[in-house]
Amino acid sequence: MDTAQAIKERELFIATKGKQKTSLKCDADSIAGCVSQRACVYCGARVVLNPITDAVHLVHGPIGCASYTWDIRGSLSSGSELYRNSFSTDLKEHDVIFGGEPKLKRAIDELVEKYQPKLIFVYSTCIVGVIGDDLEAVCKQAAAKYNIEVIPVQSSGFIGNKSAGYRAACDAIMRVVTPRKRLSRKVNSLNYLGDFNLAGEAWIIRSYLEEVGIDVNAVFTGDSSYDTLKQATAASLNIIQCAGSMNYLAKKLQEEYSIPYIQVSFLGLEDTAISLRRIAEFFGDAEIIAKTEALIERELASTRPVIDRYKGMFSGKKAAVYVGGGFKAISLIKQFREIGIDVVMVGTQTGRPEEYDTIHDLADEGTVILDDANPSELERFMTQQGAHLLVGGVKERPLAYKLGIAFIDHNHDRKHPLSGFVGAINFAKEVHSTLCSPVWDYMYDFGGDLNGTIAKV
Amino acid sequence: MEQSLKYSKNVNENPCHMCMPMGAILPFKGLEGSMVIIHGSQGCSTYMRRHIAEHFNEPIDVGSSSLNEKGTIYGGEANLKQALDNIIRVYNPQVIGVLTSCLAETIGEDIERITAEYRQEKGVLDYPIIAVPTPGYGGTHTEGYWLAVRQIIAQLAVPTERHDKINIILPHISPADIRELKRLLALMDIEYTLCPDFSETLDRPVARPYTKIPAGGTKLADIRAMPGAPATVQLGITAEDELSPGKYLADTFQVPLYNVPIPIGVENTDIFFRTIAAITGKSIPDSIINERGRLLDCMVDSHKYNFAGRSVVYGEPELVYSLAKTCVENGVFPEVVASGSKNERLAHLLQPVFDRYQRQVTILAEADFVQIRRKSVEAGVNIAIGHSDGRYLTEREGIPLVRVGFPIHDRVGGQRLLSVGYTGTALLLDRITNTLLETKRGKYRRTMYEQYYKPARVIS
Numbered sequence: 043m044d045t046a047q048a049i050k051e052r053e054l055f056i057a058t059k060g061k062q063k064t065s066l067k068c069d070a071d072s073i074a075g076c077v078s079q080r081a082c083v084y085c086g087a088r089v090v091l092n093p094i095t096d097a098v099h100l101v102h103g104p105i106g107c108a109s110y111t112w113d114i115r116g117s118l119s120s121g122s123e124l125y126r127n128s129f130s131t132d133l134k135e136h137d138v139i140f141g142g143e144p145k146l147k148r149a150i151d152e153l154v155e156k157y158q159p160k161l162i163f164v165y166s167t168c169i170v171g172v173i174g175d176d177l178e179a180v181c182k183q184a185a186a187k188y189n190i191e192v193i194p195v196q197s198s199g200f201i202g203n204k205s206a207g208y209r210a211a212c213d214a215i216m217r218v219v220t221p222r223k224r225l226s227r228k229v230n231s232l233n234y235l236g237d238f239n240l241a242g243e244a245w246i247i248r249s250y251l252e253e254v255g256i257d258v259n260a261v262f263t264g265d266s267s268y269d270t271l272k273q274a275t276a277a278s279l280n281i282i283q284c285a286g287s288m289n290y291l292a293k294k295l296q297e298e299y300s301i302p303y304i305q306v307s308f309l310g311l312e313d314t315a316i317s318l319r320r321i322a323e324f325f326g327d328a329e330i331i332a333k334t335e336a337l338i339e340r341e342l343a344s345t346r347p348v349i350d351r352y353k354g355m356f357s358g359k360k361a362a363v364y365v366g367g368g369f370k371a372i373s374l375i376k377q378f379r380e381i382g383i384d385v386v387m388v389g390t391q392t393g394r395p396e397e398y399d400t401i402h403d404l405a406d407e408g409t410v411i412l413d414d415a416n417p418s419e420l421e422r423f424m425t426q427q428g429a430h431l432l433v434g435g436v437k438e439r440p441l442a443y444k445l446g447i448a449f450i451d452h453n454h455d456r457k458h459p460l461s462g463f464v465g466a467i468n469f470a471k472e473v474h475s476t477l478c479s480p481v482w483d484y485m486y487d488f489g490g491d492l493n494g495t496i497a498k499v
Numbered sequence: 500m501e502q503s504l505k506y507s508k509n510v511n512e513n514p515c516h517m518c519m520p521m522g523a524i525l526p527f528k529g530l531e532g533s534m535v536i537i538h539g540s541q542g543c544s545t546y547m548r549r550h551i552a553e554h555f556n557e558p559i560d561v562g563s564s565s566l567n568e569k570g571t572i573y574g575g576e577a578n579l580k581q582a583l584d585n586i587i588r589v590y591n592p593q594v595i596g597v598l599t600s601c602l603a604e605t606i607g608e609d610i611e612r613i614t615a616e617y618r619q620e621k622g623v624l625d626y627p628i629i630a631v632p633t634p635g636y637g638g639t640h641t642e643g644y645w646l647a648v649r650q651i652i653a654q655l656a657v658p659t660e661r662h663d664k665i666n667i668i669l670p671h672i673s674p675a676d677i678r679e680l681k682r683l684l685a686l687m688d689i690e691y692t693l694c695p696d697f698s699e700t701l702d703r704p705v706a707r708p709y710t711k712i713p714a715g716g717t718k719l720a721d722i723r724a725m726p727g728a729p730a731t732v733q734l735g736i737t738a739e740d741e742l743s744p745g746k747y748l749a750d751t752f753q754v755p756l757y758n759v760p761i762p763i764g765v766e767n768t769d770i771f772f773r774t775i776a777a778i779t780g781k782s783i784p785d786s787i788i789n790e791r792g793r794l795l796d797c798m799v800d801s802h803k804y805n806f807a808g809r810s811v812v813y814g815e816p817e818l819v820y821s822l823a824k825t826c827v828e829n830g831v832f833p834e835v836v837a838s839g840s841k842n843e844r845l846a847h848l849l850q851p852v853f854d855r856y857q858r859q860v861t862i863l864a865e866a867d868f869v870q871i872r873r874k875s876v877e878a879g880v881n882i883a884i885g886h887s888d889g890r891y892l893t894e895r896e897g898i899p900l901v902r903v904g905f906p907i908h909d910r911v912g913g914q915r916l917l918s919v920g921y922t923g924t925a926l927l928l929d930r931i932t933n934t935l936l937e938t939k940r941g942k943y944r945r946t947m948y949e950q951y952y953k954p955a956r957v958i959s
Contacts, residue, residue: 072565074578075585082542104635106518110546132511133636148509168602199540200571441558
């Protein structure tokens with residue numbers, strides 16, 4: 043690999059454990075021309091809010107933004123399917139010149155008439171931020187006209203990165219929650235933050251909690267609805283799975299409604315068990331604690347042998363991780379350890395400083411840690427570190443495959459759950475299905491001559 | 500024929516199209532040693548990369564000038580120049596395409612000037628940096644595609660002495676389709692310049708060492724020499740004049756233009772071969788005549804099954820034209836034909852095709868899937884032909900979907916779908932016929948039972 047090609051400004055974003063500085067530059071804007079894997083503010087807001095099933099999600103902007111985000115996640119609903127539509131004001135040149143407000147008003151009118159929603163989110167996109175359409179005013183007017191909630195989401199693409207979009211989404215959620223007075227607390231009830239019910243993951247966690255005697259009051263935002271969100275302030279605890287997107291909301295709910303929060307993780311056997319225990323401890327009820335222990339014991343007894351069987355097949359394998367948030371990266375390092383695989387490269391799109399500190403502590407010597415990586419760096423470090431497997435999203439998959447590296451999709455569009463005990467088994471199964479596929483045995487480099495010596499890559 | 504060309508609406512419900520820069524990326528991926536930068540905020544390039552990567556199952560590197568708040572307020576010139584620096588450093592491309600997003604257009608970024616200045620500052624006056632203004636609100640990805648091809652040719656082509664290589668300008672078809680055209684041209688012993696050619700770059704073989712830019716693509720020298728060609732054959736009859744690359748070559752360099760449909764279907768493929776033969780004076784070899792014979796055989800074998808088909812065809816205008824015509828040739832008459840583009844040529848071109856069989860057809864321009872779905876249900880459509888975004892026709896209305904076009908993101912093999920030429924048409928037709936057969940046979944026992952079975956009367 044020709045390192046002369048590396049970009050100087052990127053050096054501070056890359057570290058090797060044991061060799062260099064411990065702190066990593068992160069939480070900064072992407073450098074122009076670096077082919078960052080990051081998305082934008084709008085994307086952050088859209089992925090967080092979209093699983094609210096009975097809301098109209100209206101994208102105010104040109105068609106692309108709505109086109110590229112139409113039902114691309116595996117978020118499931120037990121009720122309304124309205125969220126699976128993609129609504130856009132499809133702005134044209136005329137609207138950009140003369141302002142998009144009239145079109146937005148008419149769009150809301152049409153959608154209200156057609157779907158009678160209780161809740162409409164109006165997402166702002168790049169040009170809406172630039173041409174200065176007054177989303178707040180249009181939404182307020184529409185809300186008054188129809189006596190429903192029409193909430194602007196300030197998600198112009200250029201005002202930061204995906205994290206800014208998470209905050210915009212949380213602000214919008216707070217507006218759904220806020221008008222309702224603080225509700226009287228329900229006993230043994232919690233809100234589950236940062237699960238988007240991909241492949242029913244929120245349902246799996248709810249079934250664990252219900253078994254031990256804890257009610258899930260509202261999920262942010264997997265399989266949630268206008269009515270469930272309105273009940274949010276009745277919970278006596280918030281648990282957060284995806285910290286990147288939901289820490290901000292948890293803090294707000296604590297400030298304004300005195301609901302305490304704890305960070306959990308349901309990725310991997312170890313983290314799932316620890317999280318269930320921490321939740322049970324919070325409630326401090328002897329029966330809940332006993333039931334939790336029984337559940338953990340039962341689940342571990344059935345899952346451990348399966349995991350151990352897989353573990354035996356993975357010895358000597360090395361993994362690379364490149365995911366959206368730091369929280370997921372941390373869980374994945376632990377989860378790989380559970381199945382006997384070393385992580386040799388870890389990176390995220392939007393990890394925070396304290397998350398990188400944790401990653402640094404967890405990682406083995408020599409592990410490459412990087413923030414806001416690009417395909418060129420991913421290629422270089424996966425090759426250099428001898429990774430056999432990459433965890434990432436859709437954009438990273440073809441790169442891994444072309445390099446002859448197995449791949450695990452930890453993105454939003456997967457169709458199998460990776461949370462909880464069942465998720466841990468699915469994870470091991472998926473690692474097995476890719477790492478142990480016979481396909482890698484045939485990745486020869488023919489060099490254009492089938493008759494010559496065949497060198498295995 | 501019912502038409503709704505000037506349909507304007509306030510809300511697009513489930514889009515049938517994408518934005519301009521998305522379409523403009525693709526031709527650049529068909530140039531040798533090429534990279535693209537989108538001047539705009541980071542999300543645009545990432546979303547489009549994701550979308551394209553999922554269809555082709557290929558790594559799709561596209562740079563971004565990563566405009567932030569500061570760049571948006573004070574101008575993004577510095578960002579774009581830094582992006583050019585970094586792309587050149589890491590990828591060392593032979594050519595760079597610079598596209599605008601809606602953000603850059605709205606704040607008035609002049610990419611033509613900025614890239615010219617960049618070349619001057621770096622002392623690389625001959626370095627090809629091709630600027631294409633592609634505001635996201637300026638048209639669909641189809642317009643973006645044609646404009647990019649036109650700009651590539653307009654900015655590279657120079658007066659050239661006459662030579663024998665004919666220009667073949669391609670619309671957005673699959674890499675497998677492009678490879679098939681190359682095979683057929685080789686059988687005819689034709690010399691040609693194909694532009695753009697992403698047959699290898701967007702469907703690259705596993706090979707070592709891995710290269711950041713895949714091998715393949717149209718050579719820049721060949722594009723420079725396009726004005727010396729004896730003729731241009733453009734598979735772009737729906738391309739509007741101001742977007743038409745072939746029209747540009749004809750107007751600027753007097754290269755005769757033969758605008759023909761994508762060779763899908765008997766008649767369209769005949770047109771293609773007749774045109775090539777007429778221009779070059781070469782004869783069509785027996786092997787190709789045999790392929791034609793096999794297609795006719797295939798059509799006869801399946802004609803009765805297909806006659807039960809009532810189709811909806813949607814997608815990019817150029818592809819929709821050829822698909823709809825192929826449907827007509829085989830009796831799978833379209834009831835609804837739709838495109839997300841505003842394209843006005845499509846309806847005019849299709850009208851005579853339907854008139855020949857006196858069929859009433861709804862043709863929708865600037866359509867979204869709520870409209871397409873409603874019209875399809877009203878017309879009793881029983882087969883859909885188009886890209887993955889029409890999967891709701893199946894999920895919600897039970898209309899089976901034959902996937903063709905872009906994007907195909909819920910199945911594998913979008914890049915391998917072969918539909919052009921006589922053989923490609925036969926393969927496409929098999930996919931259509933078999934889908935109809937699957938529906939019919941899947942329901943056969945139940946339908947007949949429900950329709951005809953009554954318990955025998957008890958004779959007392």
